[in-house]
Amino acid sequence: MSFNPLKEKGVSLSKQLRSWHDIAHRKFNKYGVDCYTRTRQILMNGIEVEAWNFKHHFARTTDDDETKEFLAMAKRIEDMQQTTVNWLTPSDQSVLETTLGYEQVAVDLTAWLAQNEPDAYVRETFDFGLLEDFDHLYRYSQWAYMEHGVDPDDILQNQTDVMLSRPTQNHHNDNVLRLRKHYDKATASPQTKVNILTLVSGEQQTHNYYAEHGMEYGNECLRETYAEIKDVEEEHVTMYESLIDPTESLYEKLLIHEFTEVCTYYNCMEDEVDDILKPIWEEFLDYELAHLAVAAELFKKHENRDPEEVIGSEIIYPCHFESQKEYVSNILENEIDKRLGVKKDYSKIENLPEEWSSYKVQEKVSSDGAPTEMTIHLISKQKDRDLLITSDKLAKAAPKLLEKGLEPKAQAPDTFTPEEYKKAALQKFEM
Ligand SMILES: [Fe+2]
Numbered sequence: 001m002s003f004n005p006l007k008e009k010g011v012s013l014s015k016q017l018r019s020w021h022d023i024a025h026r027k028f029n030k031y032g033v034d035c036y037t038r039t040r041q042i043l044m045n046g047i048e049v050e051a052w053n054f055k056h057h058f059a060r061t062t063d064d065d066e067t068k069e070f071l072a073m074a075k076r077i078e079d080m081q082q083t084t085v086n087w088l089t090p091s092d093q094s095v096l097e098t099t100l101g102y103e104q105v106a107v108d109l110t111a112w113l114a115q116n117e118p119d120a121y122v123r124e125t126f127d128f129g130l131l132e133d134f135d136h137l138y139r140y141s142q143w144a145y146m147e148h149g150v151d152p153d154d155i156l157q158n159q160t161d162v163m164l165s166r167p168t169q170n171h172h173n174d175n176v177l178r179l180r181k182h183y184d185k186a187t188a189s190p191q192t193k194v195n196i197l198t199l200v201s202g203e204q205q206t207h208n209y210y211a212e213h214g215m216e217y218g219n220e221c222l223r224e225t226y227a228e229i230k231d232v233e234e235e236h237v238t239m240y241e242s243l244i245d246p247t248e249s250l251y252e253k254l255l256i257h258e259f260t261e262v263c264t265y266y267n268c269m270e271d272e273v274d275d276i277l278k279p280i281w282e283e284f285l286d287y288e289l290a291h292l293a294v295a296a297e298l299f300k301k302h303e304n305r306d307p308e309e310v311i312g313s314e315i316i317y318p319c320h321f322e323s324q325k326e327y328v329s330n331i332l333e334n335e336i337d338k339r340l341g342v343k344k345d346y347s348k349i350e351n352l353p354e355e356w357s358s359y360k361v362q363e364k365v366s367s368d369g370a371p372t373e374m375t376i377h378l379i380s381k382q383k384d385r386d387l388l389i390t391s392d393k394l395a396k397a398a399p400k401l402l403e404k405g406l407e408p409k410a411q412a413p414d415t416f417t418p419e420e421y422k423k424a425a426l427q428k429f430e431m
Pocket residue numbers: 048051077078081261288
């Protein structure tokens with residue numbers, strides 16, 4: 001049975017206002033909730049933040065009364081949806097625990113999108129970013145243990161590995177190199193458009209979360225770790241958003257935004273196992289169907305085109321969460337030494353030009369040391385090794401992978417070397 005969102009009406013915009021109690025009273029139990037319910041909640045918060053932000057941007061650039069009135073009503077609804085979704089977070093979930101959730105989203109969502117992406121170049125870009133968020137998860141896991149005594153698996157529930165990847169100090173690029181080739185709006189599939197916007201929304205919110213919360217820890221090295229990884233998320237937003245065709249009109253973008261909200265809520269509703277969250281996804285899907293209907297009418301009126309040309313006639317599944325350990329370990333083993341090429345392509349470390357422009361950036365930002373390297377020094381001093389949660393096979397391969405994935409040039413002065421890592425890897429971590 002196929003579901004064509006453009007044929008649905010949803011709940012009319014005038015019925016989407018809710019009471020403060022309804023908006024803000026629900027929350028989950030941080031250890032009782034399914035980890036993929038938490039990842040859906042984190043992602044949908046990002047989707048709503050983007051929906052709200054985009055409408056403000058649109059409102060500041062249009063003088064069409066009908067459009068402005070729709071945006072004025074709808075952005076307030078998006079904002080109320082954002083509150084409901086984000087405030088499901090219980091007050092006792094620490095910033096670092098939430099952070100593990102954010103990176104679990106990044107890893108398992110990107111892996112899902114890559115496997116369902118029809119455009120090979122976009123897929124390669126997803127795989128590239130995937131390995132970086134996978135390394136963030138590893139660095140933050142050390143901190144969750146050191147700062148709060150938390151076993152990362154209390155949050156990750158054994159669905160996502162904790163394992164070193166392309167080292168974070170090597171994620172700092174010349175932001176111009178992050179710019180990718182964009183898809184062609186006339187030929188790209190709706191799946192590609194929705195996949196990219198879903199990921200951009202998630203990455204942007206990850207950046208914003210670190211920007212707003214990294215300073216809540218007094219530990220200097222942890223604070224700097226947040227600053228360092230936050231900056232990589234900025235690079236990720238730059239990279240993924242550059243895949244989008246910038247010549248889409250604002251009406252076309254509005255259509256894609258509402259369609260992405262419909263698809264993500266639909267996907268969440270179908271997958272949800274939690275009794276508190278499932279009715280929220282159902283209700284908000286109905287809201288988004290109404291937003292989409294208005295966006296489609298505005299698009300027809302202002303562009304004189306059929307919305308189906310842009311978004312097709314079928315629902316898309318852009319955010320199914322399931323364990324992606326096998327997929328991720330395969331990319332890790334094969335692509336840890338991949339880097340951004342100079343022609344919007346990719347390159348192995350050994351083939352980078354002498355004057356690769358990211359070296360200069362890395363030398364500057366890591367000149368006083370890389371906090372994400374210091375993180376591994378700290379835990380290995382305390383515990384004789386770092387904290388890995390992965391198969392024995394991958395844990396054994398870790399020192400070799402580090403050797404392969406670390407650039408020999410422009411290393412931070414406090415780099416945890418592959419030699420040191422070999423020694424650390426002999427010990428077993430005890431919680
Ligand atoms: Fe929304």
